[in-house]
Amino acid sequence: MASLTAAPIKPKKLVRDSGKLLVLAGLIYFLPILTLVYLGLGVIDFSRNKLFSYYALNRYFFGNGLLTWLVSPFNLCIDLLCARNPGIHRLADLPEPCVRELQTVFAALSEKKAEIAAAFKENLETNRRGMIFFRWYDRDIASPVTIGSLPRRFDYVKTIGISCFNTQESTSWHFGPTRVTFRVLYNLEPPQSEQVYIQVGDTTHYWRDDPLFIFDDTLMHRSVNLSDDLRYCAFIDILRPSHFHAVLQAILGGLQIVFLNINRLFYRNWVMLK
Numbered sequence: 001m002a003s004l005t006a007a008p009i010k011p012k013k014l015v016r017d018s019g020k021l022l023v024l025a026g027l028i029y030f031l032p033i034l035t036l037v038y039l040g041l042g043v044i045d046f047s048r049n050k051l052f053s054y055y056a057l058n059r060y061f062f063g064n065g066l067l068t069w070l071v072s073p074f075n076l077c078i079d080l081l082c083a084r085n086p087g088i089h090r091l092a093d094l095p096e097p098c099v100r101e102l103q104t105v106f107a108a109l110s111e112k113k114a115e116i117a118a119a120f121k122e123n124l125e126t127n128r129r130g131m132i133f134f135r136w137y138d139r140d141i142a143s144p145v146t147i148g149s150l151p152r153r154f155d156y157v158k159t160i161g162i163s164c165f166n167t168q169e170s171t172s173w174h175f176g177p178t179r180v181t182f183r184v185l186y187n188l189e190p191p192q193s194e195q196v197y198i199q200v201g202d203t204t205h206y207w208r209d210d211p212l213f214i215f216d217d218t219l220m221h222r223s224v225n226l227s228d229d230l231r232y233c234a235f236i237d238i239l240r241p242s243h244f245h246a247v248l249q250a251i252l253g254g255l256q257i258v259f260l261n262i263n264r265l266f267y268r269n270w271v272m273l274k
Contacts, residue, residue, distance in 0.1 A: 020062045045072040049201050049220050065175040075179045082242040089214040098156040108149045113188050119144045120164040127271040128169050133161040137256040159237035165225040176217030180252050183217040186234035195226035
């Protein structure tokens with residue numbers, strides 16, 4: 001299993017990264033206050049990962065965590081509106097209405113498990129990863145499988161999809177953009193193998209132990225399937241529980257316009273089944 005803290009620093013990578021450091025130095029010189037404030041907020045935000053390796057820092061500030069760093073002031077403000085966020089959550093931590101919504105989605109997707117598996121097997125032979133979206137931030141999406149038993153709208157559940165990994169397929173370490181939502185993954189066919197898991201920071205969750213995993217996806221994470229079978233997971237975003245539920249609803253309503261137009265950016269390495 002890959003270790004972030006023990007990963008060696010390659011000299012060639014240091015040379016490549018020196019250019020990024022020069023850009024940062026230039027920003028500090030020309031925009032010192034703004035840059036230093038952003039660096040400070042970024043360090044606070046990054047520290048939630050509890051991973052202080054060169055690789056993790058580089059990934060956050062100069063890699064695919066750059067967007068997460070850029071919106072760190074926004075995310076830290078969202079944290080002030082919400083209860084403490086340990087990063088990884090249990091179903092019992094969520095409000096009862098949210099739990100009922102999730103159970104409704106789990107049941108509806110499980111009923112269509114055979115059709116979902118058939119759709120992926122037909123379309124994923126030569127592709128690494130596939131995704132079926134049924135809803136994307138409250139907007140219905142055309143899909144090869146019809147889930148007619150779902151309510152028209154949910155109060156907490158905002159995105160409903162299924163992700164599928166081909167055999168011997170993994171993602172790189174990456175960060176989600178905002179903390180307005182939490183990510184819920186539910187494995188439709190839990191594999192009895194230690195080679196299929198998700199890592200969030202220094203935590204590893206094996207699907208054979210529990211088909212359900214709920215986490216803050218702005219934390220550094222990756223999904224791994226080193227088995228010879230396909231891996232199917234329900235892929236659900238829920239509005240983050242808060243005493244300011246209406247405020248978060250309004251904020252997410254504004255973000256929906258942005259997310260609806262840039263989902264291809266987030267899933268450019270995935271095949272979208274329609």
